[in-house]
Amino acid sequence: MNDSVKWWQKAVVYQIYPLSFKDSNHDGIGDILGIIEKLDYIKNLGVDVIWLSPIYQSPMEDNGYDISDYYQIDPVFGTFSDFLQLLKEVHLRDMKMIMDLVVNHTSDEHIWFKESKKSLDNPYRDYYIWKDKPTDISSVFSGSAWEFDENTKQYYFHLFSKKQPDLNWQNPKLRQVIYEMINYWLNLGIDGFRLDVIDLIGKDIEHVQIGNGPFLDQNLKELYDTCFKGRNIMTVGEMPTLSIQKAAQITNQNAPLLNMIFQFEHLSLDEIPKRGKWMLQKLDLIEFKAYFDKIQKTNFNHGWNSLFLSNHDQPRVVSRFGNLSYRKESAKMLATILYSMQGTPYVYQGEEIGMTGVRFQNISEYKDVETLNMYHEFLDKKVPMKDIMESIYAKSRDNSRTPMQWNNQLYAGFSDENPWLMVNPNYKEINATFDLEDQDGVFFFYKKLFEIRKSYTVFDLGDFNLIYPKDAFLFAYTRKYKEQLILVIGHFNNQEAEYDLEEFKDMDCLLTNKSSLKLSNKTMISPYYCAIYYKNH
Numbered sequence: 001m002n003d004s005v006k007w008w009q010k011a012v013v014y015q016i017y018p019l020s021f022k023d024s025n026h027d028g029i030g031d032i033l034g035i036i037e038k039l040d041y042i043k044n045l046g047v048d049v050i051w052l053s054p055i056y057q058s059p060m061e062d063n064g065y066d067i068s069d070y071y072q073i074d075p076v077f078g079t080f081s082d083f084l085q086l087l088k089e090v091h092l093r094d095m096k097m098i099m100d101l102v103v104n105h106t107s108d109e110h111i112w113f114k115e116s117k118k119s120l121d122n123p124y125r126d127y128y129i130w131k132d133k134p135t136d137i138s139s140v141f142s143g144s145a146w147e148f149d150e151n152t153k154q155y156y157f158h159l160f161s162k163k164q165p166d167l168n169w170q171n172p173k174l175r176q177v178i179y180e181m182i183n184y185w186l187n188l189g190i191d192g193f194r195l196d197v198i199d200l201i202g203k204d205i206e207h208v209q210i211g212n213g214p215f216l217d218q219n220l221k222e223l224y225d226t227c228f229k230g231r232n233i234m235t236v237g238e239m240p241t242l243s244i245q246k247a248a249q250i251t252n253q254n255a256p257l258l259n260m261i262f263q264f265e266h267l268s269l270d271e272i273p274k275r276g277k278w279m280l281q282k283l284d285l286i287e288f289k290a291y292f293d294k295i296q297k298t299n300f301n302h303g304w305n306s307l308f309l310s311n312h313d314q315p316r317v318v319s320r321f322g323n324l325s326y327r328k329e330s331a332k333m334l335a336t337i338l339y340s341m342q343g344t345p346y347v348y349q350g351e352e353i354g355m356t357g358v359r360f361q362n363i364s365e366y367k368d369v370e371t372l373n374m375y376h377e378f379l380d381k382k383v384p385m386k387d388i389m390e391s392i393y394a395k396s397r398d399n400s401r402t403p404m405q406w407n408n409q410l411y412a413g414f415s416d417e418n419p420w421l422m423v424n425p426n427y428k429e430i431n432a433t434f435d436l437e438d439q440d441g442v443f444f445f446y447k448k449l450f451e452i453r454k455s456y457t458v459f460d461l462g463d464f465n466l467i468y469p470k471d472a473f474l475f476a477y478t479r480k481y482k483e484q485l486i487l488v489i490g491h492f493n494n495q496e497a498e499y500d501l502e503e504f505k506d507m508d509c510l511l512t513n514k515s516s517l518k519l520s521n522k523t524m525i526s527p528y529y530c531a532i533y534y535k536n537h
């Protein structure tokens, strides 16, 4: 890594899930004009880049991750001119905007698929993956990944919902129309893409190599050469199946195919290995730390990290890894630990005010296709209702999709109509208005943290060394760059505990969620404490 840091390396990214961000036209669904209303709020946090989850035309089986026309804005979100207005308003505030790119699959209502299913010799047949006999690959959203089509008596492949048929990336014609579409959006002046499950475009179904398939590198290279090369944009690939090593290879600064990727191993550590996302186990902090140690070291000098614990698929992080009895402290602590590492920080809407997960009593309140499919599958398997609901409370994607809590008014100020997904009942206590009135709130802590991050090069370029790697409660590390040294501490503990931090005694506290501690051989650290210490050495 040389000393020049690129804009997307220094940027703070804020993810908007448009359905749940802000409704402007009283239909209970978030929209583009609603986003525009809140741009100053986002800017105030210290955000540089907005990532918009999909707003293209979609039947919303998977909330927009099922696109039926890549060239249209879904009317629920607004018009094309609203979109252009948004882009302009973002740029006026000196921010950038990246869009979601969903090209592993389309909606079954896309014209390509409607054509494809018409006959075996339709020109669009090979845009999708068809087979005479299904193999035993499962869909991520329960059941088989193959669906029978009565009309042509073949099965089509869908790794997600059956309303999300997978595109056939083996077909050069398909690849070409996808590249045209990507270039169309880039030419409109957007600043890049978050690429949905892009690890799947190299799959070889015959040999059951789905993630990290044999064609991944060549497809990414062609995509890069045809669309990204030479443009001043940012690309981040979502790659749930990729190992840390492989991820580092793809983002290698010498020949980067993508600027950075989302790697997910850390978010599976609270699942029983190989039993899927719903089978829970307690997070082992030692494993969690080891993950970050590994990815920080692997990407150091070569690749680049995305720093994230939350997104629209993950449960709310304070409920998951923090502690609701210490909501504000633990929200700040998690941010401090995460965003002091090397990489580009990602904030998911509501994370910056410490929003929490939900426990809806009735399954009918849940809307997520994955959650509902799982519910029926587990019921069929006679899993006790109590266990099903506990898994849903812990892991359902709807935890993070409840409407953004703007204030303590009806529907949390998200809308004045009944929202498409119920508001978290705790909006009367947890909302952006209250948090912003509180100098000690989560929002201002995030803001301060990002300001600090931007003032010291050590955050961009410093190395990474865990302190007490085998301690089950303290997440602590140092980072060094030239004469700059930082110590970062996060206490994952609901009790106080004593640590020997004598060697850091002459450091100054830059930021903390409590009061600055005197570091000594007997430093008493309170529950969910966090701090960043600094010195020039």
Ligand code: ISL
Binding pocket: 062, 065, 066, 102, 140, 160, 196, 197, 238, 240, 277, 312, 313, 314, 370, 397
């Ligand atoms: O959400 C997950 C499990 O709960 C993940 O496995 C998720 O499906 C995976 O990370 C891929 O996610 C992306 O593609 C999906 C879409 O449903 C997600 O919202 C999106 O982030 C299909 O497009």
Ligand code: CA
Binding pocket: 023, 024, 025, 026, 027, 028, 029, 030, 031, 076
């Ligand atoms: Ca609306």
